[in-house]
Each structure stands twice: as structure tokens, then as C-alpha cells.
Amino acid sequence: MSEALSVSSSSQHANDQRRQSVKPHKKRWRHDNWMGYLFISPWLIAFFAFTFIPIIASLVLAFTNYDVLSPTWRWVGLENFERMFTRDPRYIKSLQATFFYAFTAIPLRLIFALAVAMLLNTNRRMVAGYRAAYYAPSIVGGSVAVAVMWREIFGRNGLINAVFGTDVAWLGNPNTAIWTLILLAVWQFGSPMLIFLAGLKQIPREFYEAASIDGANGWQQFWRITLPLLTPIIFFNLVMQLISGFMVFTQAFVITGGAPLDTTLFYALYIYQRAFVSLQMGYASAMAWVLLIIIAVLTVLVFRSSSYWVFYSSQED
Amino acid sequence: MRHKFWLLLAVLTTIALVFAACAPAAPAAAPEAASQPAAGGDGKIELRIAWWGSQNRHDRTIAVIEQFEQLHPNIDIVYEFAGWGDYWTLMSTQAAGGNLADIMQQDYARLEEWVSRGLLAPLDDFVADGTLNFANVSESSLAGGRLGGKLYGVNLGTNSMTIVIDADKLAEAGLETPNPDWTFDEFERVATELHEKLGIYGFTGNLTNEQLWKNIYLSLGQWVYNEDGTGLGYEDDQPFIDYLKMVKRLQDAGVTQSREQEIAAGGSVETDLIVTGQSAMTYVWSNQIVALTSAAGEGRNFILLPMPRPAGGASANYLKPSMFFSITSQARHPKEAAMFIDFFTNNVDANKVLMAERGVPVSSEVRAALEPLLDAPQKMMFDYIASIESSVSPIPPPDAPGHADLINNVYWPLVIDPFMFGQQSAEDAVRILREEANIVLAAAAR
Numbered sequence: 001m002s003e004a005l006s007v008s009s010s011s012q013h014a015n016d017q018r019r020q021s022v023k024p025h026k027k028r029w030r031h032d033n034w035m036g037y038l039f040i041s042p043w044l045i046a047f048f049a050f051t052f053i054p055i056i057a058s059l060v061l062a063f064t065n066y067d068v069l070s071p072t073w074r075w076v077g078l079e080n081f082e083r084m085f086t087r088d089p090r091y092i093k094s095l096q097a098t099f100f101y102a103f104t105a106i107p108l109r110l111i112f113a114l115a116v117a118m119l120l121n122t123n124r125r126m127v128a129g130y131r132a133a134y135y136a137p138s139i140v141g142g143s144v145a146v147a148v149m150w151r152e153i154f155g156r157n158g159l160i161n162a163v164f165g166t167d168v169a170w171l172g173n174p175n176t177a178i179w180t181l182i183l184l185a186v187w188q189f190g191s192p193m194l195i196f197l198a199g200l201k202q203i204p205r206e207f208y209e210a211a212s213i214d215g216a217n218g219w220q221q222f223w224r225i226t227l228p229l230l231t232p233i234i235f236f237n238l239v240m241q242l243i244s245g246f247m248v249f250t251q252a253f254v255i256t257g258g259a260p261l262d263t264t265l266f267y268a269l270y271i272y273q274r275a276f277v278s279l280q281m282g283y284a285s286a287m288a289w290v291l292l293i294i295i296a297v298l299t300v301l302v303f304r305s306s307s308y309w310v311f312y313s314s315q316e317d
Numbered sequence: 318m319r320h321k322f323w324l325l326l327a328v329l330t331t332i333a334l335v336f337a338a339c340a341p342a343a344p345a346a347a348p349e350a351a352s353q354p355a356a357g358g359d360g361k362i363e364l365r366i367a368w369w370g371s372q373n374r375h376d377r378t379i380a381v382i383e384q385f386e387q388l389h390p391n392i393d394i395v396y397e398f399a400g401w402g403d404y405w406t407l408m409s410t411q412a413a414g415g416n417l418a419d420i421m422q423q424d425y426a427r428l429e430e431w432v433s434r435g436l437l438a439p440l441d442d443f444v445a446d447g448t449l450n451f452a453n454v455s456e457s458s459l460a461g462g463r464l465g466g467k468l469y470g471v472n473l474g475t476n477s478m479t480i481v482i483d484a485d486k487l488a489e490a491g492l493e494t495p496n497p498d499w500t501f502d503e504f505e506r507v508a509t510e511l512h513e514k515l516g517i518y519g520f521t522g523n524l525t526n527e528q529l530w531k532n533i534y535l536s537l538g539q540w541v542y543n544e545d546g547t548g549l550g551y552e553d554d555q556p557f558i559d560y561l562k563m564v565k566r567l568q569d570a571g572v573t574q575s576r577e578q579e580i581a582a583g584g585s586v587e588t589d590l591i592v593t594g595q596s597a598m599t600y601v602w603s604n605q606i607v608a609l610t611s612a613a614g615e616g617r618n619f620i621l622l623p624m625p626r627p628a629g630g631a632s633a634n635y636l637k638p639s640m641f642f643s644i645t646s647q648a649r650h651p652k653e654a655a656m657f658i659d660f661f662t663n664n665v666d667a668n669k670v671l672m673a674e675r676g677v678p679v680s681s682e683v684r685a686a687l688e689p690l691l692d693a694p695q696k697m698m699f700d701y702i703a704s705i706e707s708s709v710s711p712i713p714p715p716d717a718p719g720h721a722d723l724i725n726n727v728y729w730p731l732v733i734d735p736f737m738f739g740q741q742s743a744e745d746a747v748r749i750l751r752e753e754a755n756i757v758l759a760a761a762a763r
Contacts, residue, residue: 068413069434087756090730156581172581174738259580261734276406278722 062286068279080286091287093262094270101178101266102245105185110237113189117196118226131197138190146184147254154180154255174261181251181264192237199233200226231310239302246295267291361393364653368396368422368640369404371608374674381667385660392653412436412647419648420657423470423641425461429546429715431643432464438646439467443655450659458679461638461712470641471658474676475702476602477634477709478528480504480625481609484618486597490514497623497705498632504625505563511597512572519572521590522599523579524564525733527724529624533560535710536630546717547762548755554747556627561736561743568737576737587612600624603698604639604676610694621701623708634709636702639676677702719761727753 037044062080066073084091120131140146153159154170161167170176207225216224249268252258258265258273271291275284368378375398382394397418399407405427411417412434423431431437443449449471451459462470487494490511495503508519534541534551543550567573574582574590582588586605590596592612601609603621610619626633642661644654660667665686668678673691677699678684684699691699717723731753736746 068409069430069436071435090726093730154581156578169575169577169581172575172577172579259734260577261738261740262730273725276409277402277725279409280722 058285058288061282062289064282066281068281073282076282080283081290083283084287084290090262090265090270094258094265094267097178097263097265098246098248098267101182101185101248101264102242105182106238106241106245108182108186109189110192110234110241112186113192113237114196114230114234116189117193117200120193121197121200131194135190135194138188138193144250144254147251150180150184150251151255171256172260174263177256177260178264181248181255184251184255185245185248192241195233195237196230199230203229228311232312235302235306235310239299242298242302243295246291246298361391362650362653364392364394364420364650364657365418366394366396366420366657367404367408367418368398369401370398370422373608374398377671377674380670381661384664384667384670385657388660389653389656392657394657412645415647417645417647419644419650419654420642421645422473423643425638425641426716426720428462428470428641428643429464430718430720432469433718436646437469437643438648438651439469440471440644440655440658441468443652444468448652448655448659450663453663453680453682455679455681457636458638461715462641462643464715470638470643471662472638472641472679473661474604474639474673474678476604476637476639476676477702477705478532478600478624479603479606479634479701480598480600480622481591481606482598482620482622483591483594483596484620486511486515486517486594487620490597494620495622497708499622499625500628500630501560501563501625502628505567508567508572508598509570512570515597517594518574518590518596520567520598521574521596522601524567524573525561525576525737527728529560530557530728531713532624532633533557533627533630535635535713536626536633538631538710540713542714542717542720542758544714545762546719547759549751549758554751558743558747560627561746565737565743576734602637602639603701604674606698606701607674607694610697619697621697623705632705632708632710634705635712636706636709637712673698717758717762719758722761723754723757727757 063075063077064073065076065079116134120127120134137146151171155161156167156169158170160170168176170180203226207229208221211221211225247268248266249272252264252266252269253272256264258269267287268291271284271287274280274287366382368374370378378398379396382396386392386394397407398404404422408417408421417436423437428437440449444451458472458475459468462468462472482494484494491514492507492510495507499507510519511517512519531541533556537551537556539551541550542548564573568575586601586608589599589601589609591599592609599609606619606621610617613619624633642658644651644658648654661671662678663680663683665683668680668683668687669690671678673687673695678687688699727750732746732750735741736743741749
């Protein structure tokens with residue numbers, strides 16, 4: 001990076017110098033590099049203090065029984081990992097809840113995002129205004145305030161019960177609670193929508209013109225032109241959403257707290273509960289590392305599968 | 318390669334400098350500082366206090382802190398407060414960082430865990446030298462703060478659980494006020510009749526709460542945990558099975574809210590349906606009566622009764638220290654901390670601000686001074702505590718170190734909820750409780 005910077009910023013004068021001799025230039029480069037690291041040192045410090053060192057610490061903790069309050073802790077080997085899969089029914093439930101959520105909410109959100117993106121990919125008046133309006137939920141959607149609002153909407157005296165005249169405990173019923181969270185996730189379709197929209201704008205008009213001359217209807221155009229040309233965008237969105245889907249926390253933490261019957265006990269929420277409520281840092285760290293492995297494996301699978309369904313137009317050339 | 322070495326050195330030096338700049342904030346070398354009035358540059362002592370509670374409590378406590386600062390201009394008090402759940406997360410994190418406040422509010426359920434980890438300091442020296450003056454405090458009020466013969470927490474108020482009955486609904490249904498020594502059978506009958514005659518909930522308030530489980534065994538002269546906190550302290554599961562079956566009957570008959578609705582509603586005194594007249598009875602801790610009645614508004618009449626007991630049992634109530642002030646072992650100014658706790662306990666003016674918000678004060682002098690100032694709900698609370706004082710069961714030992722883990726990871730998710738949602742029988746629920754409790758409690762006590 002710093003090399004690129006120094007090249008791009010170098011003036012004609014510098015180029016002359018380079019031609020004259022190599023040695024002074026090398027010295028200069030070294031100096032720039034040094035300064036560069038110094039300038040990004042605030043970032044480096046924060047990275048080491050808040051990311052790198054905690055990551056290493058959690059890896060070590062995963063093999064201990066560290067519980068925050070006790071001054072001492074013990075090396076327990078693989079006990080934490082063994083406990084997860086053999087002696088913790090709640091862990092299995094949290095896996096079920098997370099997988100169910102990820103495999104329902106993510107496809108629904110992507111489908112919805114694509115549908116709205118196609119609606120907005122027209123040249124009607126006010127389309128920019130709609131774009132901003134539809135993107136807004138994603139900006140605020142992850143926030144605590146929206147989660148609190150959601151809880152009120154689905155509360156006993158909330159909007160849904162008032163509008164439909166029902167008296168359903170949406171957040172207390174094991175069959176409905178997770179769907180309120182999935183609905184919230186689908187509503188936050190804004191960022192994949194924007195990416196889809198950008199992708200749609202890349203598709204050349206001529207393809208559609210040619211297709212309609214050949215008599216293809218809208219539906220055929222969508223399946224034969226739009227979707228294949230959009231697969232790289234779908235792929236990107238899928239990977240990003242998959243990763244964030246497995247790390248969902250705020251919504252469940254605020255709206256349901258994992259209840260009822262642990263049907264909304266998402267993985268990250270359970271890690272939080274074990275770490276900061278039960279203070280079992282070792283166990284929670286072990287869970288976090290298993291989550292990393294789960295996400296990594298799923299991401300690799302999606303990447304591997306991409307050669308079968310992702311279509312890059314450049315390959316055709 | 319040499320420039321890389323210098324680069325690394327520069328980065329490490331910068332990191333070291335930043336951490337060095339942060340270091341004074343982390344009181345790793347605190348112990349020596351305790352005796353010297355260090356801290357602020359102007360020679361002021363900085364005392365840190367932490368508590369949990371509602372906005373009402375925050376306002377009152379801060380006002381008392383200001384009173385204390387005026388009396389002791391050399392002491393500067395820094396305070397932090399939070400709600401119940403966040404408070405314990407905050408305190409645990411501070412404890413791990415060696416950065417605990419001087420005074421922290423403690424709870425009877427957590428006291429043993431914190432003492433067993435060496436995080437609280439014994440207060441007996443301050444009692445001996447008179448910094449903490451308990452001349453007007455009875456031994457029974459202090460007993461809850463003693464562990465292994467040493468005092469680790471000063472009781473800030475006395476509390477007990479109570480059934481709140483809407484007197485007007487009771488009259489409307491043509492029912493007599495039950496006796497204070499009522500049993501669960503009578504309770505079930507009254508709740509059911511209230512529901513059937515008035516068409517409202519007979520009882521709201523969470524009957525599956527672990528407090529009720531504890532009350533049952535307390536009433537039978539036992540305790541839910543064994544002496545060393547490694548397992549359950551009772552052999553006979555039948556009383557709890559009978560109780561769970563009663564709770565399920567009440568739920569299925571619509572006398573109480575379903576577990577579904579309970580979860581969806583969340584728990585807070587102000588949102589209890591008795592407030593809006595949609596329920597005839599509930600239960601609260603006695604200090605919450607003030608919040609409940611003020612939420613219910615003017616013109617309401619409530620009766621307070623002790624908790625119902627299993628047939629043949631003794632009182633299911635005990636006098637619980639509502640909360641404590643403890644001095645932490647990481648405190649920099651334990652002496653000044655003790656002075657503040659003494660002020661909080663004994664000073665009449667301070668207690669006129671606090672107005673028994675944390676429960677009935679332990680000092681008899683303070684109680685006498687507050688008596689004429691009490692409004693109706695506060696008087697109800699004082700009278701209720703006075704009325705049960707002579708008949709309550711003795712205070713049980715503090716909860717086992719594994720209590721919180723057991724409740725969060727076993728009691729609710731594996732025992733109560735599957736039972737209330739009809740996924741397992743009462744017998745299975747209780748069997749799972751016993752099996753898992755022995756594992757969880759033994760692991761925590763280790």
C-alpha cells in the first residue's frame with residue numbers, strides 16, 4: 001500500500017531522481033514506510049489491544065475453566081468441547097435455533113431484497129426517494145431501539161393484536177416467537193437490495209431488447225437473463241448474509257431473550273449468557289471457536305459450490 | 318532487515334506508551350494506597366459506590382451521597398448504577414479487572430459466591446472500633462450478612478414476600494379474607510373462585526419462580542441446597558411435584574396467565590395485571606408494594622397476606638435482607654467506605670431521603686423517626702413486616718455458589734418451561750432438576 005502511495009504521489013521531480021540513482025530512492029522508500037506504520041499506529045494499537053490479543057486469549061481460555069471471579073483457573077483440555085455436544089441440551093437447542101433462523105431468514109431476505117431491487121430498477125419518478133426509504137430500515141434495523149419497537153408491536157397489547165383483533169402471545173409461543181425475529185430480519189433487506197440494484201444496472205439493456213424481439217416474456221427474461229447474470233452478486237450477498245446470520249444477537253437479546261423453550265436461543269446469545277451471566281468464560285470461548293469453525297465450513301461449502309451455479313460473463317469471452 | 322527491527326521497536330514503544338498512560342487507572346498496586354489519602358491532586362479521597370435499582374432508587378441514593386459529601390468535604394464520591402442484570406455483568410467484569418468499587422450493593426443470593434472468591438472484605442474490625450455503629454440494630458437483622466462468623470454485608474432493609482389481594486374484588490366475589498396461615502389448597506380454591514365469579518385472572522405473578530420452590534422446602538423445615546452447596550438439600554420431591562401440578566391446573570383452567578403470556582409480557586411490578594384490575598391477586602416483595610400501589614392509582618384497596626404454605630408446613634416466609642452494602646477486598650478506602658455505610662444505616666436525615674425504598678430500615682431509631690412520615694403504602698409495608706416478624710421461619714443459608722447457573726441453565730430451560738408447555742410430566746421435571754442440580758452445584762462448589 002505504502003509503495004502504491006509513494007508512487008502515485010511522486011512528482012515528476014521524483015521520477016527524475018529515480019532515473020539518476022536507485023540508492024537515494026530506496027532510502028526514501030524506507031523512510032516513508034516507517035512513517036506510514038507510525039501514522040497507522042493508532043489503528044495497530046487498537047487492533048492488537050481489542051482484536052488480536054482477545055482472539056488469542058479466547059483461544060487459550062477455551063481450554064480452561066476460567067470463571068472471571070475466581071483468581072485461579074485450571075487447564076481442562078477438551079472438556080469444554082466435549083460438554084457442548086454431550087452434556088448440554090441447551091447447546092443443541094441453540095444450534096437448532098440458529099440453523100433454522102439462518103436457513104429461513106437469509107433466503108427470504110435475499111428474495112425480498114431482489115424483488116424490491118427489481119421494482120426500483122426503473123426510471124419512474126421519485127425512484128431515488130423510494131430507494132432511500134427502503135434502505136432506511138437496514139440502517140436502524142440492527143439497533144436496540146427497533147428491537148424494542150418490535151417487542152411492542154408483537155406484545156400482548158401491541159399493534160398486531162390490535163389490528164387483527166387477536167390475543168396471541170407472539171413472543172411467548174414456541175411456534176411463533178422465532179418468526180417475529182425472521183420477519184424483522186427480512187424487513188432489513190436494505191443493504192443486499194442496494195448491492196442487487198447495482199448488479200441489475202450492470203446488465204446491458206441490449207440483452208433484454210434482443211430477448212423481447214425473440215419473443216421472450218418478462219418471466220423468461222428474468223430466468224434466462226437477469227438471474228444468471230446476477231449470480232456473482234447473489235453469491236456475494238449469500239456469503240455476507242450467511243456470516244452475519246450466524247452471528248445474530250441484538251434482536252434475540254432484546255426481543256425474546258432466547259425464550260420460549262429456547263426456540264430463539266441464538267448461538268451468539270447463548271455465548272453471551274454463558275460468558276456474562278453464568279460467567280463461564282472458558283466454556284463460552286470454546287463455543288465461540290466452534291462457531292468460527294461452523295461459519296468457516298459453511299463459507300467454504302458455498303465457495304466450492306459456486307463453480308456450479310455462479311456465472312461470470314468474463315469466462316465467456 | 319534492520320529497518321524492520323526499528324519499525325517494530327517504534328510500534329512496540331508506542332503501544333507501551335499508550336498502555337503506560339492508561340496504567341494509573343488500573344489499580345493493580347492498590348493495597349498500599351489504602352492508607353494514604355492519595356487519589357485526587359487536591360488531597361481529596363475518592364470513594365466509589367455501585368448499586369442496582371430503579372430510577373427512584375438512583376435519585377434517592379444520589380441525594381444521600383450529596384449529604385454525605387457535605388458532611389465530609391475531603392471525600393469525593395463517584396457512583397455507578399445499573400439495572401439488576403447489567404449490574405452483575407458490570408461488577409463481574411470490574412472484579413476480573415481488579416477495579417471494583419469500594420462499596421458495592423450485594424444480594425443474599427450472591428453473597429456466598431462473592432465471599433468464597435475472596436472479593437469481599439469482613440467488616441468486623443469496623444464494628445469493633447465503632448466506625449459501624451449497630452447499637453440500634455437487632456442481631457437478627459444483621460445475621461443474613463454473616464458468613465462463617467464474619468460480617469460481609471450490612472443489611473439495608475428488611476423484606477419478605479407477600480400475596481397482594483385486591484380487597485374490592487374479594488368483596489365482589491363474596492369471599493372472606495383468608496387466614497394468614499393459609500395453605501396451597503386454600504390458595505387454589507380462592508384463586509379459582511375469584512376467576513370463576515369475576516371472569517378475570519384469579520392470580521397473576523409468576524408461580525413457577527424459583528422463590529416459590531424455595532419457600533415450599535423452607536416451610537417444611539428444610540432447605541433446597543445442602544450445607545456445602547454441592548447438591549440439593551432435600552430428599553422428598555413429592556411436595557414440589559404436588560405444587561407444580563397445582564400450578565399447571567391453575568394455568569389450564571385459565572385462573573392464571575399461561576406461561577406463554579407470562580414470557581411475552583416480561584416481569585415488572587408496574588405491568589402486573591392487578592394494576593389494571595384484570596387480576597385479583599399477585600405476589601411481590603414487600604418493598605415493591607410502594608411501586609405497585611402507586612402504579613394502581615388512587616382509590617384502590619389492597620390486603621397483604623403471607624405466602625401460602627404446603628399442608629402441615631410452618632410459615633413459608635422469612636425476613637430477608639433486601640440487599641446489602643459490602644466493602645470489596647479491592648477497596649482503596651475501606652475506612653471511609655465503612656463511614657458511609659454507617660451514615661446510610663443510622664443517619665435519620667439520610668433515611669428521610671431514602672424513605673425505606675430498600676425495605677424496612679434495620680435501625681430502630683430510624684424506624685421510629687420515619688413512622689410519622691410514612692404514606693399509606695409505606696405504612697402497609699411496615700405493618701406487614703411487623704405482623705409476620707414473630708411467626709416467620711428462620712432465614713435460610715445464602716444460596717449455593719452454583720445457584721445462578723442452576724436457575725439460568727437448568728431450572729427455567731430444562732425443568733419449568735418444558736413442563737409448563739406440556740412437554741414433560743411434573744415427575745420428569747423434578748427428576749431432571751435433581752440430576753442436573755447435582756452436577757451444576759458440585760461443579761460450582763469445586
